[in-house]
Amino acid sequence: MATTSIANDRWYDDQALTTGTCASYLIAPADRSGVPDLTQLNVSSAESGLPGLFCADAIPPELTVTNMRATSTFSNDTACHARTGNWDRCYDVAVTWTWPDHEPEGNVSWDLYRVETNPTGLDLGALTPVVENMQAVPGEQGRYEVNGTLDESIRPYRLFYYVLTPTDAVGNDNPVAISGNSVGLLIEDQWWEYNQHLIPEPEPEPEPPLGSPWVGKLLDGMASDSLFQSALGVLLLAFVTVAIGLPVLRGRHRRLKRIVAARIRQQQVTRWLRSSTTSSEPSVPHRSLHDRTYGGPEAR
Numbered sequence: 187m188a189t190t191s192i193a194n195d196r197w198y199d200d201q202a203l204t205t206g207t208c209a210s211y212l213i214a215p216a217d218r219s220g221v222p223d224l225t226q227l228n229v230s231s232a233e234s235g236l237p238g239l240f241c242a243d244a245i246p247p248e249l250t251v252t253n254m255r256a257t258s259t260f261s262n263d264t265a266c267h268a269r270t271g272n273w274d275r276c277y278d279v280a281v282t283w284t285w286p287d288h289e290p291e292g293n294v295s296w297d298l299y300r301v302e303t304n305p306t307g308l309d310l311g312a313l314t315p316v317v318e319n320m321q322a323v324p325g326e327q328g329r330y331e332v333n334g335t336l337d338e339s340i341r342p343y344r345l346f347y348y349v350l351t352p353t354d355a356v357g358n359d360n361p362v363a364i365s366g367n368s369v370g371l372l373i374e375d376q377w378w379e380y381n382q383h384l385i386p387e388p389e390p391e392p393e394p395p396l397g398s399p400w401v402g403k404l405l406d407g408m409a410s411d412s413l414f415q416s417a418l419g420v421l422l423l424a425f426v427t428v429a430i431g432l433p434v435l436r437g438r439h440r441r442l443k444r445i446v447a448a449r450i451r452q453q454q455v456t457r458w459l460r461s462s463t464t465s466s467e468p469s470v471p472h473r474s475l476h477d478r479t480y481g482g483p484e485a486r
Contacts (some may be wrong), residue, residue: 189220203242210239246360247294247352251328254283256348256369258340260376266335273377274341275334281348281369282329285322292355296320298330299349305368310351311361319353342375 190197203209211230214222258279266276281298288294297315301308317330330348334340349368353359378385 189216205242205244208239208241243291243354243356244358246358247289247354248360248364249286249289249294249352250364250366251283251286251350252366254281254348254350254367254369256281256346256371258371258373258376260380261333262377262380270335275338277340277342277373277376278331278333279340279346279371279373280329280331281371282327283350285324285326285328287324288322289354294322294352294354296322296328297351297353297359299351301347301349302345303347304370305347305349305363306365308349308363309361310349310363311359315351340373342373342377345370345372347371 188197199211213228213230214224215226216222256279258277261276261278263276267273270276296319298317298320299305299310299313299315301310301313316332320328322328332340347368347370349363351360351363351367
């Protein structure tokens with residue numbers, strides 16, 4: 187039981203109830219001595235105006251929106267360039283989604299955050315939303331728009347994630363990003379799409395070496411293709427091996443030819459001598475070549 191001044195029109199119960207616990211409050215006037223008049227009790231009423239119980243709820247909502255999309259467009263607006271002096275600030279961003287149904291216990295409001303990292307599992311409670319306390323209309327489209335004139339961070343090559351978080355009727359919020367309640371957006375540089383005439387013409391292709399595309403491809407391969415370079419190295423090694431080994435082989439071949447020719451001449455001389463000895467001195471078959479040449483003992 188607690189006592190409050192008659193000047194107060196509200197009272198806060200600092201004893202938290204656990205989720206699922208329900209309670210009601212009785213309000214009774216008291217005299218100067220603090221004795222309540224129990225015949226004048228008033229029962230606390232719900233939002234409907236009817237007396238009833240209040241049930242504790244500390245469960246955050248798990249609602250998700252549908253069809254959440256984010257787009258960026260380049261305005262190509264000269265007035266924007268005149269205001270900012272920078273074409274990069276002439277981009278518009280739009281984020282759209284479809285609101286889900288409210289919870290049975292009451293309406294749900296929403297906050298929209300923008301972060302530059304993947305929000306999966308990220309606690310957004312310490313961040314400031316770009317839009318807060320948005321009132322949802324189930325089935326209708328929600329929309330958020332911003333441009334580089336109002337926000338200098340909206341410029342090409344920036345990556346943003348937009349995240350919606352729900353808050354239920356009793357104030358329970360869910361600061362952790364829920365799958366389906368976030369969308370990423372990379373702002374692409376679209377300035378060149380409107381200024382194609384400023385793109386310089388490409389340089390003409392140079393003439394291939396010696397007027398032959400094949401020679402050009404050969405030189406390119408020699409300069410950049412590692413496989414081609416390996417094959418060329420093997421070919422050069424084979425060429426050097428042949429260039430060094432061929433003279434050696436030729437020298438050996440000539441030497442072998444001389445040896446063979448000498449043996450042939452020796453065999454021819456031997457056959458001639460034998461044939462000559464047989465025809466001139468048939469009765470002295472056992473005379474030696476020395477005797478036949480110098481006349482033998484008789485000559486001496």
